[in-house]
Amino acid sequence: MIVEYLRYTVPADRADAFVAAYAAARDPLLDSGYCTVFDLCRCVEDPTRFILRLEWTSAEDHMKRFRGSDAFRRFFAHVRPFVDLIDEMRHYDRIMVARPG
Numbered sequence: 001m002i003v004e005y006l007r008y009t010v011p012a013d014r015a016d017a018f019v020a021a022y023a024a025a026r027d028p029l030l031d032s033g034y035c036t037v038f039d040l041c042r043c044v045e046d047p048t049r050f051i052l053r054l055e056w057t058s059a060e061d062h063m064k065r066f067r068g069s070d071a072f073r074r075f076f077a078h079v080r081p082f083v084d085l086i087d088e089m090r091h092y093d094r095i096m097v098a099r100p101g
Contacts, residue, residue, distance in 0.1 A: 008049070022040050
């Protein structure tokens with residue numbers, strides 16, 4: 001598994017449309033079989049800042065299989081208007097997870 005983080009800065013007047021776009025993009029993303037977790041967060045201190053966290057079955061599944069799929073085209077149709085607002089997009093290997101109990 002690989003974790004991808006995207007940081008966005010979204011102008012206040014586009015924030016509702018941004019959230020709606022990712023709500024609509026959720027189904028093709030998760031139906032692809034390559035994305036196992038989808039998590040969109042908004043910053044409390046600065047509501048123009050968002051972080052999208054995605055868990056993928058592997059980097060290759062994300063970069064090659066998903067991006068070459070019809071699911072990607074359906075997903076991207078929703079989020080395309082916001083690509084220019086990405087501040088950072090990176091993949092990470094999970095090193096440690098801690099949960100209480």
